[in-house]
Amino acid sequence: MATVAAHMADATEKRNQIWAFVVTGILILISMLYYKANPYYIYLVVYIWFGFAYGLMLQYGRFCFASASRDLFAAGVPRMAVGILLGLIFFSLVAAILTARNMTTFHPGPIGVHEVIGGIIFGVGMVLAGGCASGSLYKIGEGNGTSMLAIIGISFGQAIFADIGGVFNKFLPQSWIDSASSQTFIPKEKITAWFDYFLVGDVFHKPMTTLDKMGLVSGLHGIIKYLLSDAVINTIIPSLLLIIIIYAFYIRKGFIKKWVKKGGSTGLGAELSGVWSMITASKRTSLMGVLIGITAGLHIFVLKGMQIKFGVSNFGNILTRMGHTADVSIHGTVFDPGYWYITTQEAQFGAWVLEKFGWNMHDNVFFGVNNGIPEPWRNPALWMSVGIIFGAMAMALLNKEFKFKLPKGELIAWGLFGGLFMGLGARIALGCNIGAFFIRVAGGDPGGWLFGVGMVMGAFAGVKFFNWWSERKMAKEMASF
Amino acid sequence: MAMKFEKTGDGKYMLDVCGYVCPHPQIYCKKSLEKMKEGEVLEMVFDNPSSAETIVQMLDQAGHELLEKKQEGGKIVFRIQKA
Numbered sequence: 001m002a003t004v005a006a007h008m009a010d011a012t013e014k015r016n017q018i019w020a021f022v023v024t025g026i027l028i029l030i031s032m033l034y035y036k037a038n039p040y041y042i043y044l045v046v047y048i049w050f051g052f053a054y055g056l057m058l059q060y061g062r063f064c065f066a067s068a069s070r071d072l073f074a075a076g077v078p079r080m081a082v083g084i085l086l087g088l089i090f091f092s093l094v095a096a097i098l099t100a101r102n103m104t105t106f107h108p109g110p111i112g113v114h115e116v117i118g119g120i121i122f123g124v125g126m127v128l129a130g131g132c133a134s135g136s137l138y139k140i141g142e143g144n145g146t147s148m149l150a151i152i153g154i155s156f157g158q159a160i161f162a163d164i165g166g167v168f169n170k171f172l173p174q175s176w177i178d179s180a181s182s183q184t185f186i187p188k189e190k191i192t193a194w195f196d197y198f199l200v201g202d203v204f205h206k207p208m209t210t211l212d213k214m215g216l217v218s219g220l221h222g223i224i225k226y227l228l229s230d231a232v233i234n235t236i237i238p239s240l241l242l243i244i245i246i247y248a249f250y251i252r253k254g255f256i257k258k259w260v261k262k263g264g265s266t267g268l269g270a271e272l273s274g275v276w277s278m279i280t281a282s283k284r285t286s287l288m289g290v291l292i293g294i295t296a297g298l299h300i301f302v303l304k305g306m307q308i309k310f311g312v313s314n315f316g317n318i319l320t321r322m323g324h325t326a327d328v329s330i331h332g333t334v335f336d337p338g339y340w341y342i343t344t345q346e347a348q349f350g351a352w353v354l355e356k357f358g359w360n361m362h363d364n365v366f367f368g369v370n371n372g373i374p375e376p377w378r379n380p381a382l383w384m385s386v387g388i389i390f391g392a393m394a395m396a397l398l399n400k401e402f403k404f405k406l407p408k409g410e411l412i413a414w415g416l417f418g419g420l421f422m423g424l425g426a427r428i429a430l431g432c433n434i435g436a437f438f439i440r441v442a443g444g445d446p447g448g449w450l451f452g453v454g455m456v457m458g459a460f461a462g463v464k465f466f467n468w469w470s471e472r473k474m475a476k477e478m479a480s481f
Numbered sequence: 482m483a484m485k486f487e488k489t490g491d492g493k494y495m496l497d498v499c500g501y502v503c504p505h506p507q508i509y510c511k512k513s514l515e516k517m518k519e520g521e522v523l524e525m526v527f528d529n530p531s532s533a534e535t536i537v538q539m540l541d542q543a544g545h546e547l548l549e550k551k552q553e554g555g556k557i558v559f560r561i562q563k564a
Contacts, residue, residue, distance in 0.1 A: 062530070064531060067504075070503070071504065071539075074504055075507050077507075077538045077539050079538050130502040131503060144529075250542075251542070254543075284534070405528065409483070471512065474486060477486040
């Protein structure tokens with residue numbers, strides 16, 4: 001009997017391995033077909049394979065930004081918060097070197113209270129949905145149907161929010177309307193939605209900067225200038241402080257108790273051992289944090305190299321050269337962040353679908369002026385998202401962790417509403433846990449921390465809600481004994 | 482779909498949260514252990530791999546013992562003794 005069970009387990013493992021190779025093989029085939037169709041598409045293929053690499057690492061490390069604050073508040077587990085902070089530290093070092101060498105595609109975002117507000121809404125959404133924007137993608141690769149609903153919510157929530165006006169425009173502050181009317185850089189006929197006034201009348205006027213330009217290190221030059229400002233001051237010192245704070249609040253008491261019980265003496269040595277034990281408690285998450293940080297830096301480097309090779313600053317230039325002029329915005333651009341990003345490409349997909357149903361999604365600033373709505377198969381950032389799903393699927397299959405789970409009952413509501421909240425938050429903050437936080441902080445933009453603060457606050461509220469909800473359900477279950 | 486938390490014997494409990502995704506398995510695991518007495522054993526069945534990493538660390542920090550962990554066709558089974 002035991003032999004039969006072992007044989008069946010072997011067969012399942014082998015079948016999973018074959019499927020992992022099939023998934024990878026499909027992406028290889030797609031990449032070759034694109035290159036054969038036009039060598040320009042190598043630019044898009046780069047996005048596919050960086051997405052695939054992120055997917056492998058996210059799934060292996062169970063790397064989800066929702067888990068960072070949620071598991072800390074709900075279960076006192078810091079593994080993911082530590083993993084993200086390690087990722088930020090390593091990413092910032094690579095990013096600073098690239099900035100110094102003028103090999104970066106990074107650009108800072110507007111700094112303002114909108115990031116905190118967007119972060120709060122996003123934070124609530126990611127706890128409800130059970131995963132952040134990147135986490136939901138990798139969980140689709142594990143077969144998780146709730147995460148699929150979350151991504152649907154993110155896609156359509158953003159697309160609709162970016163285009164909707166009408167009655168909502170009655171709630172616009174007069175200052176935004178005045179400011180949007182007096183500017184000359186965006187055609188007036190494109191400023192139609194509430195979100196357009198928010199962008200053109202308010203957010204576009206906010207300061208955008210990185211720490212290296214803020215005068216703190218004006219006497220320094222070269223790599224040391226960027227390493228000290230963008231990496232050390234903006235990212236590494238705050239990250240290390242957060243690691244120490246998390247250790248002090250969640251780990252220290254239990255660790256020191258065990259340490260003393262084993263005969264160790266208290267002091268700095270014990271504290272450092274405690275911090276180290278926290279970092280290594282989940283080796284796979286911490287290791288993937290480091291690797292994801294380095295990979296995100298390499299991603300910037302390779303895409304900058306592509307832009308130099310083709311003499312472009314945006315994939316929209318390439319699409320125009322190939323004659324796909326309907327794909328691009330009125331400025332000839334499409335959404336091409338030049339680095340790891342999640343939400344805007346999903347908004348484009350949502351807009352593309354809505355246009356098929358007759359909804360004009362080009363009469364606004366977000367799609368019509370800035371990002372365009374390329375056909376999904378010519379959308380480089382969307383291919384990155386597909387790459388993440390495929391990478392996570394390959395890793396889940398290899399680890400026997402792939403299981404298709406249809407969302408049922410309450411999870412349908414949590415997935416969809418969580419996704420909608422994430423989409424709304426991401427638009428207000430102009431990015432998600434990756435684009436508005438991870439990339440911005442590591443790139444030296446202090447505004448990224450504002451989104452992080454909001455995201456943690458939102459996650460705290462989400463955890464409070466779920467604690468109440470689960471307590472209620474537990475009480476029902478326990479009524480019989 | 483519903484979670485199941487049942488008393489299966491003297492000092493033995495079963496928590497089934499199959500189908501649930503993050504953060505439900507880890508929250509229900511924590512809350513189930515809170516309801517139990519020291520030395521009692523919880524058998525937990527779930528199918529969300531991302532929760533496993535968090536639950537293992539949560540048990541370690543709280544001093545609960547993970548007596549057994551096994552994988553059965555996409556389902557993960559943890560046997561946990563409350564400290």
